[in-house]
Amino acid sequence: MTVEFLDYTEGSDRHYHDMLGYKMTEWREGYVRLEMDVQPRHRQRGSFTHGGILMGLLDIAGLLSNLYDKRDKVETLTLALSTNFLAAVHSKRVAAIGEATKAGNAVYFANSKVIDIASDTVLATAQGTFRIRPKKNPELPSPTDP
DSSP states (O other): OOOOBBBBBBBBBHHHHHHEEEEEEEEETTEEEEEEEOOGGOOSSSSSSSSSHHHHHHHHHHHHTTTTTTTTTTTEEEEEEEEOOSOOOSSSHHHEOOOOOOOEEEEEEEEEEEEEETTTTEEEEEEEEEEEOOOOOOOOOOOOOO
């Protein structure tokens, strides 16, 4: 399932998400998949994709993994993100996959990984802890607003 309102591939550059330029390609309870074409703006001065780009994708995938049925009702915060870089990234296209592992009323945990789509090689992994709370101000955008 493609969720069109989370297509940041041709964004307005208003948000960090626009700069990343990812598109959500699958989302269901406890799982999300984001795909991104690696652009020159994502790379270091060398040819590698910058680690901060990977961390952003890992964080967003982990955060969204537990929001499928709650997205309009809550706001979320990343409390901790432990990241492991496993391979240098020369890929042209990557995917970030987030899977919720345990959820309580206020805190949830998720694992995420970034893979090279062409080879299915795992490039980076993360374990995240996220805070979830009712939206205090309905005028503020939700994590899934474009």
